[in-house]
Structures are given as structure tokens and as C-alpha cells.
Amino acid sequence: MPDPLEGGRFERLLEIALTELTVEILEGFGYVTFSQAEFEAGTIPTVPSGKYEPVQVRMEAVDKGKVIEKNTMVCTVAGVRSDPLEIGSHLSTDRYESYVEIYGQDRSMCKQFRGDIVAGLRGTAPSIGRDRPVIEVYDLLAATPPLLTTAQILDVEADMKVVFDSPWEERVAQVSFIIEVEPWQ
Amino acid sequence: MAGPAPQSFNETKVRAGLRYPMQMGMPVDEALRPTFYFQQPTIDATTDPTGAALDLNAGTASEPEVGVQVLCAVEQREGESDETVLGTFDADEYVITVLDEEWALISNFVSCTLGGRYFVRSKELYHYGLFTVTVFQVRVEALDA
Numbered sequence: 001m002p003d004p005l006e007g008g009r010f011e012r013l014l015e016i017a018l019t020e021l022t023v024e025i026l027e028g029f030g031y032v033t034f035s036q037a038e039f040e041a042g043t044i045p046t047v048p049s050g051k052y053e054p055v056q057v058r059m060e061a062v063d064k065g066k067v068i069e070k071n072t073m074v075c076t077v078a079g080v081r082s083d084p085l086e087i088g089s090h091l092s093t094d095r096y097e098s099y100v101e102i103y104g105q106d107r108s109m110c111k112q113f114r115g116d117i118v119a120g121l122r123g124t125a126p127s128i129g130r131d132r133p134v135i136e137v138y139d140l141l142a143a144t145p146p147l148l149t150t151a152q153i154l155d156v157e158a159d160m161k162v163v164f165d166s167p168w169e170e171r172v173a174q175v176s177f178i179i180e181v182e183p184w185q
Numbered sequence: 186m187a188g189p190a191p192q193s194f195n196e197t198k199v200r201a202g203l204r205y206p207m208q209m210g211m212p213v214d215e216a217l218r219p220t221f222y223f224q225q226p227t228i229d230a231t232t233d234p235t236g237a238a239l240d241l242n243a244g245t246a247s248e249p250e251v252g253v254q255v256l257c258a259v260e261q262r263e264g265e266s267d268e269t270v271l272g273t274f275d276a277d278e279y280v281i282t283v284l285d286e287e288w289a290l291i292s293n294f295v296s297c298t299l300g301g302r303y304f305v306r307s308k309e310l311y312h313y314g315l316f317t318v319t320v321f322q323v324r325v326e327a328l329d330a
Contacts (some may be wrong), residue, residue: 030242036218051229051241062272067302074270101270108237166267167305167326174270 006147011077012049014096014179015059015146017137022100025120028128031055038076039069053105055113066110070105070171073113077179085183093126095154096179114158114173120176122156135179150172154178190316195200198324199318203284207256218250219259219281220295250300255287259299277327279304285319292321303328 004010026033032047036058038084045054053071061172075100082092100117104110118123122134133153138145156177190196212218229238264276280297283291294303304325313320 049242051238061270064273066272066273068274072271076270097271106235106237108233108235112241166264166274168274168276168305168328170268171328172271181316 002105003156004141010148013082013137013140014135014141014151014181015075015077016101017135018077018098018179019057019059021120021135022073022075022117023183024031025117025125025128026057027054028118028120028130033057034080035150036060046118051183052109068103070103071109075099081157089181092182093183096151096181098177098179100175102173102175103168104173109168110160110171110173112173114160117175118156121153121175123153149181152180152182154180194316196317200284200286203268203318203320204256204317207282207290210258211256212300215226215254217246218254219297221291221297222250222252223293224295232310246260252290253294255283255290257287258282275327278321279325280305280310281325282320282322285321288319290323297325299325 002009003053019046023033023035032045033053034043034045034054034056038044038057039056039058044056046116047054053069054072055071056069058074059076061074062072077096077108078099079097081095083095083099085091085093100121102110102113102114102117115170116125120128121133122131123130125131133156135151137148137151137152139148156176156178158173160173188306225236227236229240231239258281260280260282262278263278264278267274267276281297285296294306298304304327307324307326310322310324312322
């Protein structure tokens with residue numbers, strides 16, 4: 001049985017962990033969320049106050065030709081760069097370039113999502129239990145998933161256009177950050 | 186340019202003639218027909234300057250949007266596609282043409298649905314005159330794929 005910390009499976013587990021963390025942050029801030037699977041099954045929850053559309057958190061882009069619903073987010077681990085720690089061993093610090101892309105129902109909502117996600121990732125939202133910039137990755141293949149690693153979240157940056165070529169652009173924001181995995185964590 | 190209508194100009198017949206192809210082009214399913222929506226009154230106690238509620242979970246909800254359907258012609262002008270991490274945004278544009286009597290009912294619209302897709306008002310185009318009949322045109326842009 002290969003070590004789940006090695007190879008591509010870890011990257012997939014990391015992306016799942018990022019998606020779950022995003023949902024945890026959003027629900028901590030009181031939003032109603034639903035998954036890509038629930039969207040495809042048509043089981044979309046309703047928001048009691050009716051003031052916003054429920055938030056869909058996905059791991060992949062909406063299929064071409066399909067409508068991108070308001071309040072959709074996509075969590076992506078795009079690439080990795082490994083920095084060797086010492087000569088003669090294969091220990092390295094892996095830095096995963098990661099993104100949460102946001103399409104809000106309007107610009108105000110988009111800004112609010114962006115701010116909430118940034119606070120949650122940076123660990124500056126103790127009221128919802130996010131007081132450290134970390135992400136926990138579990139081995140989901142096990143019946144009781146053990147914690148594989150607790151990685152650091154670094155360099156959280158948020159971006160939103162201020163000049164728009166198309167009306168949808170004013171409702172899009174991107175949060176980019178690095179997930180740093182040390183071999184001893 | 187419109188001028189004084191000659192005696193031979195039959196306004197009723199002209200209006201009926203213009204509305205006939207509009208009627209023909211309307212989708213059979215009423216839900217897919219062009220539906221126009223207006224600025225919603227803000228009834229939340231705490232809002233930002235754009236009218237968006239600051240407290241999303243408390244207080245009163247916005248009034249449900251009521252759409253208005255009128256007879257119009259819809260012309261598609263395909264826009265550019267933008268690939269993003271979220272998916273593909275197709276910035277399609279449509280030009281909506283209505284006669285003055287229908288325009289009076291929808292002149293303040295801010296968004297509309299065409300075939301179930303959501304569009305926002307982009308630009309009011311030149312108003313054509315047909316003697317005593319005015320033809321209004323407005324461009325709308327897609328917000329989603």
C-alpha cells in the first residue's frame with residue numbers, strides 16, 4: 001500500500017480539504033452552501049432570509065455551455081513547487097499554488113465572500129474557529145480518516161477587477177494563496 | 186426620419202403589421218418569453234449604498250421580483266467567450282425592439298430574462314420613427330454562460 005503522503009493522491013486529498021475548508025468558512029459565517037454533486041442532483045437548498053442565492057462550492061469549472069449560477073465558487077490547487085531541504089535526502093518543502101474563484105450575485109456579495117474567505121484562510125476569524133492559517137488534510141480512504149498533515153496557508157491575496165469589459169466581470173473575485181507542506185508536519 | 190404622417194398612413198395597420206412577426210417569434214412556453222424586471226425597492230433596515238443588505242440572515246426579505254412580459258422582437262448578436270476557472274462566460278448581446286406602447290410599460294427595466302437566461306440592460310439605441318409610431322431598441326448583455 002503506497003504512502004498517501006506520496007504522489008498524486010495527496011494532491012487530490014489536498015484539493016478536497018481545501019474545498020471542505022471553504023465550505024467550513026462559509027458556513028461559519030452563516031451562509032447556506034451546497035456541493036457540485038447536490039447541484040447536479042438538483043437538490044439545491046433554500047436560504048431562509050431569501051436575501052441571497054445559496055452558495056455552490058465546486059472543485060471544477062462549470063461545463064462549457066452551461067449557465068454559471070450566481071454565488072458559485074471553484075476551489076483549485078493549480079500547481080506545486082518543491083524546494084529541497086538538504087543535500088542527500090528527498091525531504092522538501094512543497095508549496096501548492098491555490099485559488100478560490102468567486103462569482104457573486106452582485107458586486108457587494110462578491111466583496112463580502114472575498115473578505116470572509118480571506119479572513120478564514122488567514123486565520124483572522126476566531127469567532128468561527130479560524131484562529132490559525134492552517135489546513136488539515138485527511139486520508140479519506142480509511143474508514144476513520146486519519147490526519148495526514150496540517151499545512152500552512154501563506155501569502156493570501158485577493159483580487160477583483162475595477163474596470164469591466166463585460167457585466168459579469170464586476171461580480172468575479174479571486175483569492176490566491178500558497179499551501180506549504182513541510183515533510184515533518 | 187419621421188415626419189408628418191400622410192393621409193395614406195394607417196397607424197393601426199402598421200402597428201398590427203409590426204406586431205405580427207413579434208407574435209410569431211415568441212416562444213410557445215410563457216416562461217421562456219422575454220420578461221422584464223425593474224429596480225427593487227430596498228426594504229432592509231441596514232444596506233450599503235448600492236442597496237445590498239448588510240445583514241443577510243436577519244430582518245425582512247426583499248419583495249419578490251415581478252416580471253412584465255410585452256410583445257417585442259429579439260435579435261441575437263453573439264459576443265465573445267471568456268474562459269475562466271469558474272467556467273465559460275459567453276458575453277452574448279441581444280437587441281430588443283419594441284413599439285412605443287409596449288415601451289411605456291418597460292422603459293425603466295434594469296434586467297430581463299430571454300429564454301430563461303439572465304441579462305442586464307446595457308444601452309439604449311436610436312429610436313426609429315415610423316411617422317406616428319416610434320420604435321425603441323435597447324441592447325442587453327448576458328451575465329452568465
